[in-house]
Amino acid sequence: MAHPFPLKVVALQAGVSIATVERVLRGGAGVHASTVRRVLQAQEELARQSVQVGLSGKKFMIDVLMVAPQRFTDSVRQALEAQLSSLHPAVLRSRFHLHETLEVERIVELLERIRKTGSHGVLLKAPDLPQVADAVAKLAGAGIPVVTLVTDLPGSQRSTYVGMDNRAAGATAAYLIGQWMGSARQKVLVTLSSNRYHGEEERELGFRRALRERHRNISIVEVSEGHGIDGATGPQVAQALLEHPGLAGVYSIGGGNAAIVGAFAQAGRHCQVFIGHDLDADNLALLRSGAIHAVLHHDLGQDMCRACQDILRAQGALPPLPLQQAQSLSAIQIVTPWNLPALAARQ
Template sequence: MAHPIPLKLIALQAGVSLATVDRVIKQRGGVQAATVRRVMQALDELQRQSTQVGLAGRKFLLDVCMVAPQRFSDAVRSALEAELPSLQPAVLRARLHLHETLEVDALVQLLERIRKNGSHGVLLKAPDVAPVSAAVDRLVAAGIPVVTLVTDLPASRRCSYVGIDNRAAGETAAYLLGQWLPRKKQQVLVTLSSNRFHGEEEREMGFRRALRERCRHLEIVEVSEGHGIDGATGVLVHQALARHADIGAVYSIGGGNGAIVQAFASAGRTCHAFIAHDLDSDNLALLHSGAVQAVLHHDLATDMRRACQELLRAQGALAPLSRPAARSAIVVVTPFNVPVQA
């Protein structure tokens, strides 16, 4: 019996040959385990995006490349898949390359593979380092537009950035902590997933600048390179609390917030104010429990729709905008104004 999704479509989605897909689907063996996983992932993606497959209209194949904690990548994937049908009559399919951590060389190899296999555009969340910017430039030179998500690559030839004004987000966090904390000398723990992400660096710069101007009584203790993963982030926070007795608040730029809360509890320390980013399932639970006082949120569905529209414009499928698109709105979410969709 014929497979409900054409094997040719699965092969294109997976970036492998038709013969390889046939062997995997019919379980004939002789295919490397990593390739089998790519084929099965492609099949899963096509089934999840089945509302788009087979519809009339010009078809586009996008690649979504993200280096981010799984909870955030899952939120982005759900938002993207929900928005794809709204882009009709264009028909967009997405190949997903989602990694919690990925060495720069491996990321560059991934982008090179996309360039060689072909794509109508790349949505990219990646560290702002020279080899990645160079790989983006090669994609663009090959006619594959790139839109950066959440964090930018300003030195690259990417066609646009979609996300919040990260510096303004940092300033907002500083303003809130300045209002909530008593005006006495104390320390604020600032956690980044990695200092190689431009967006996180911008948040930290905005936070520092606002503290210098408004809250000189607050001193920053920074930890980085936990990659937003609970285990690694928890170790770093435990170490920081052991070294600094005056930490009384947290601005979490990079995530791993459950581990941060647990580190304070294990050390018998009180966190008087905790501000986080992104309304994922972890942060929603922490917000309702009172462990986090506010989440700086932006609507991922709107971001995904804008990002896809930017790629369609770059492909000439939509008219160009008369002015640059506005940055995503920064919403301060408390337990009393959680968006309905959350």
């Protein structure tokens, strides 16, 4: 049976041999289930990116490795694929390695596999751990630039960081909560997906510092390690509500907002102010319903465009930016139900 893409193209996209692709297409006998999934995913990625594959110009393969809730990685995938045509005449294809949770050993294994398979660059969202930094150093040594997304690895040999100023974002959340909650003594719940992410740590530091400087009446209760997943975050919040009857607000740094809203409702508690991050499908629905009050958002399309341009610059396919034109961090947008961006408003 004819297949829409050459075997060697599917093999490159999947990061496996041509022989493995042939076995999968013949039924997958003797091939590990995860490898079969990788080949099938490669075909899906090629189908979405097929408009790009036919364009003239030098072709580049980039790998996207993210450890984040699916609602966010879906948004990143869509934003990246929407930007590919804007990078003409260069042609970029992308391979995705997206996981909601992943042990550091598996992250390192994936980065090592990317290094051995070959890549023109890696877009990475991963915890700030020494093992990850070591793997990034190996990629850099092999001439594969790494651009960190949303959360940085500041002590590593990554090429650039693309995302907002997370400390400023935390301070912005503190300002909004302070304005809405007034001068009475109040408690706010701060939720993180994990303490291992530099970006989340920076948001929390900015939030705490701003409260300490301007809103000393507001104290913090923190929960962490729910990985931004509803099933893990909900019980943590329910327990915090049980232990702290004075909780009146939420700054959700790590996500799982539907579960947080549900925990408040189940406990029969009113959330006076709720600030979240990222305008994903969940947060869009929660904003429209009034369950959350504001979202700190950054334009993922612009971020993806910049990340790809950074990789092209590292590969010499674009000229370096003059020092006076060095790219700044992503703008922090405060989104409420009344100023939804045009694309989100149509969803």
